[in-house]
Amino acid sequence: MQLAPLPIVVPLTAAAVLIIIGKHLHRRIMDSVAIATSAAVVVLTMALTFKSASGVIVYWFGNWRPLSPSHFPIGICLAIDPIGAALASLAALLVLVAFIFSWSYFKSVGALYHALMLVFLAAMCALSLTGDLFDMFVWLEVMTAAGVALCGYKSEQSQSLQGALNFAVINTIGAFLSLTGVALLYGATGSLNLAQVGRTLAAAHLSEQFVTVAFLFTVSGFLVKSATFPFHFWLADAHAVAPTPVCILFSGIMVELGLYAIARIYWIAFAPGGQPCPKRFDRYSW
Numbered sequence: 102m103q104l105a106p107l108p109i110v111v112p113l114t115a116a117a118v119l120i121i122i123g124k125h126l127h128r129r130i131m132d133s134v135a136i137a138t139s140a141a142v143v144v145l146t147m148a149l150t151f152k153s154a155s156g157v158i159v160y161w162f163g164n165w166r167p168l169s170p171s172h173f174p175i176g177i178c179l180a181i182d183p184i185g186a187a188l189a190s191l192a193a194l195l196v197l198v199a200f201i202f203s204w205s206y207f208k209s210v211g212a213l214y215h216a217l218m219l220v221f222l223a224a225m226c227a228l229s230l231t232g233d234l235f236d237m238f239v240w241l242e243v244m245t246a247a248g249v250a251l252c253g254y255k256s257e258q259s260q261s262l263q264g265a266l267n268f269a270v271i272n273t274i275g276a277f278l279s280l281t282g283v284a285l286l287y288g289a290t291g292s293l294n295l296a297q298v299g300r301t302l303a304a305a306h307l308s309e310q311f312v313t314v315a316f317l318f319t320v321s322g323f324l325v326k327s328a329t330f331p332f333h334f335w336l337a338d339a340h341a342v343a344p345t346p347v348c349i350l351f352s353g354i355m356v357e358l359g360l361y362a363i364a365r366i367y368w369i370a371f372a373p374g375g376q377p378c379p380k381r382f383d384r385y386s387w
Contacts, residue, residue, distance in 0.1 A: 104145060104148060104149060104152075105149065105158055105160035105179050105181060105230070106160060106162070106179065107145050108142050108145045108146050108149070108189055108193070108223075108226040108230070109223050109226050109227045109230075110223075111138060111141055111142055111145070112138055112139070112142055112219040112220070112222045112223040112226075113219070113220065113223045115134060115135070115138040115219050116215070116216040116217075116219035116220050116223070117216075118134075119131060119134060119135070119212045119215050119216045119219070120212060120213070120216045123211065123212020123213075123215070123216070124211075124212065126212070128209065128210065131210075131212055131215050132200065132203070132204050132215070134215070135200045135215040135218065135219060136197065136200045136201060136204075138219060139193055139196045139197040139200055139219070139222060140197055142189075142193040142196075142222060142226065143190060143193040143194050143197055145193075146186055146189040146190040146192075146193050146226065147186075147190050149181050149186040149189070149230075150183055150186035150187050150189075150190055153181045153182055153183050153185075153186050154183050157180055157181065157182050158179070158180070158181040158182075159178055159179070159180050159181075159232065160178060160179040160181070161176050161177075161178045162176060162177050162178070162179075163176060164176075165177070166178075174292065174294040174297055177231075177233045177236055178231075178232045178233060178294065179230045179231055179232060180230070180231070180232025180295070180296075181230050184361070185229040185230050185361070185365070186229070186230065188229045188354070188357065188358060188361055189225065189226040189229040189230060191353075191354055191357075192222060192225040192226060192229065192350075192354045192358070193222060193226065195349055195350055195353045195354050196218060196219075196221070196222045196350065198349065199218065199346035199347070199349045199350060200215075200218065200346070202345065202346050202349070203344075203346045206344065206345060206346060207344075213250075214251075214254060217247050217250050217251050217254075218247075218251065218346075218347075218350075220243065220247045221244060221247040221248065221251065221350065223243075224240045224241075224243035224244040224247060225240075225244060225350075225354060225355070225358055227240040227243075228240040228241060228244065228358055228362060229358065229361065232294065232295050232296065233293055233294055233295065234283055234286065234287075234293045234294070234295050234298060234319075234366070234370070235283055235287075235293040236293075237362055237366070238276070238279055238280060238283055238322070241276065241279065241322055241323065241326060241362070242276055244326070244355065244358075245268075245269070245272045245273070245276065245326075248268065248272075248339075248347075248351070248355070249265050249268050249269045249272070250265075251343060251344070251347045252264055252265040252268050252339050252342060252343045252347065253265025253266075253342070254343070254344055254347070255342070255344065258342070260341070260342045261342040261343075263338065263342070264338040264339050264341060264342035264343065265339075265342070267334070267335050267338045267339070268335045268338070268339050271325055271332070271334060271335040272322070272325050272326065272335065274325075275321050275322035275323075275324065275325030275326070275332060276322045276325075278318050278321035278322060279318065279319055279320070279321050279322030279323065280322075281318045282315050282316070282317070282318030282319030282320070282321065283319060285311075285314070285315040285318060285319075286298055286302075286315050286319065286370070289301070289302070289305065289307060289311070289315070290302060290305070295365070295366065295369045295370055296369055296370075298369075298370045299369050299370040299371070299372065302370060302371070312371065316366075316367070316371050319366060320362075320363045320366060320367075323359045323360075323362040323363045323366075324359065324363065325359075326355060326356070326358065326359035326362075327355075327356045327357075327358075327359025327360045327363070328356050328359075329359070329360075336351070339351060340352070
């Protein structure tokens, strides 16, 4: 389905355009472009939600699909199920609401704010829709980079910089732990496709200790993002200093996305008994 990558491509393209020509545009034009872009993403993600209700949508970038079920997937895919698409729709809707609120919230604002919000939107949509484990880590980091910049947007205030620094340090530690988990799984399975990782783990009969350690490392970054105890220390500082439209995203969707990512990793790759979910996600890897 050719619509599949558009919720990621559209906001990234709009963000790039605003960065390039934003200084030549009137504030209201930038607001309008951002609102129109997020509204378009809402429509796209809702269409994917309804379309995926009849079956998981698998989209291979560059058409790099496995030749057969016996071949390991080397390409990157989107694996869109109704829950992930619905979360992407919620993220786009909240960004739309945040942009509308920003219309009167900021007395003056530059293109950087709109671009960061759109990059944040693209990362949230990608995290919801991807079927690749390393891709999940990459988009987690894109979310972190945009979130830190948005948290410290009022950089003239020392409190904003302190809150952004706290955000950055704790989330970076979680990201390093997650990358370690991804490396362990790649070393053990030879693949980064979530469904293929699940199949290989189920067939390899690795020790429970290794699987447990790999899982805990992998989900650490997402536990930080979801502000789950004891990884929640950044959230209070971030909410205290971030602009109100940004706080809408931190509490309204970012925490939920962290939990969803953990659930997706667990049920596809680490399901009870080492068995992946074969019915819903069988087409992930070919």
